[in-house]
Amino acid sequence: MAEINLYFIFIASIGFDLLIGDPKFIIHPVQIIGIYIKQITNFFIHNFKKNKRILFWGGLFIALSTIATSFVIGKIIELMFIQSKSNLIFGILIFLGLSSCLASKSLILSVKEISNLINDNITDQKTEQIVKEKVQRIVSRDVSTASLEHLLRSSIESLTENSVDGIFGPLFWIFIGTVFIKFSIFLPGPLSLGFSYKAISTLDSMIGYKYDHYRYLxxxxxxxxxxxxxxxxxxxxxxxxxxxxxxxxxxSVIKKSYSDGIKYDSPNSGISEAIFAYISNVKLGGENKYNDEIIEKPIINSNGNICSKEKINIICQLILRLQILWIITFTIIFFKI
Structure with missing residues (x-):
């Protein structure tokens, strides 16, 4: 019975994330994870910045300790919930914890906010600067000198890539956890796997770069x-x-998306960007600036339309529809097993 309750908590957490997002009055787990990663990363860089080997193995320690701690915290809460026969307090902790693993509303709102600020013939420099600042918060590339078209492309590329990291990735692993725990309460559950994936995603976004000390760390x-x-x-x-x-x-769409997507260095971001690009018929990729260096990314859907506010709206609708399809599919699988 507790396992079924866990599944319904999972479904409720998805709805909460879509409608409310991250509550402002609660410290987000990512903030706590981020503080730990930043502190220990600074320790290794400050003390061993010239020793590539220590940075390399130190990076393994940072990754494993962060993921393991996140997993254990989630597992303890799951065990307390099940062993207490679905205690309300532990249920609320799981509900809020699972919701914090998802980023549907925050991701969609951040990109829509940018598109709403961009007008076809924007001449207000103050508004343009605000748009650049908002885009810079969601991308790692330098957009300080970017055109409005580039800003829209950057927003769409961030939206399509992060839809997997922030929505579908955690959804997948949380569902796997709900299935595992049906067979044994000691197997990884939804919260332990959800927290673990969130830790992995945060690690990658904070130190998973290919320059300076991060290349090793x-x-x-x-x-x-x-x-x-x-x-x-x-x-x-x-x-x-x-x-x-x-x-x-x-x-045809899958073949074209896969063919374009695998051209990227990342085995995943190119795939997710490509399928959204072909479905919404938008052209992605091209010139990007990183640390004063111009990097040319492979073109995705070369015959697609230029990026626009309308394309952002289409992609946001696709994300919501796909979530509904996944929820229906997960529910059928869960109760069939």
Whole structure:
């Protein structure tokens, strides 16, 4: 019975994230994880910045300690909930914890807020600066000198890539946890796997870079994130056409998306960007600036339309539709097992 209650808490947490998002009055787990990662990363860089080997193995310690701690906290709360026969307080902790693993509303709102500020013929420099600041918060590239079209492209690329990291990745692993715990309460559950994936995602976003000290310190974090997001990104590739008008061209769209997506260095971000690009018929990729260096990313959907506010709205609708499809599918699988 507790396992079924856990599943319904999972479904309720999805709805809460879609409607409310992250409550302002609660410290987000990512903030706590981020503080730990930042402190221990600064320790290694400050004391061993010239020793690549220590940075390399230190990065493994940072990754494993962060993920293990997140997992254990989630597992303890799960065990307390089950052993207390679905105690309300532990149920609320799981509900809020699972909701914090998802970022549907915050991700969609942040990008829509940017698109709403951009007018076709924007001349207000103050508004343009505000847009650049908001875009800079969601991307790692330098957009200080970017055109409005580039700002829209950056927003769409962030939205399509982070839809997996912030929505479908955690949804996948939380569901796997709800299935595991049906067989044994000592197997990884929804909260322990959800917290673990969130820790992995945070590690990658904070230290998973290929420059300076992070090349060594963030190596393991980036690889672990690649592995944990591999399956969710492929499932998004296979299921997104099912909730779109391109369902009649299912095989063709998947082949084109996969062909363009694997050109990226990341085994996952290119795939997720590509399938959204082909479904919404938008062109992505091109010139980007990182630390005063211009990097040319592979073009995705070269015959697609330029990025626009309308394309952002279409992609946001696709994300919501796909979530509904996943929830229905998960529910059928859960009660059939």
């Amino acid at each position: 963030g190596f393991f974090s980036a690889k672990i994130e690649d592995c944990s997001t591999f399956l969710p990104s492929r499932i998004v590739l296979l299921t997104l056409p099912l909730v779109s008008s391109k369902i009649k061209k299912y095989i």
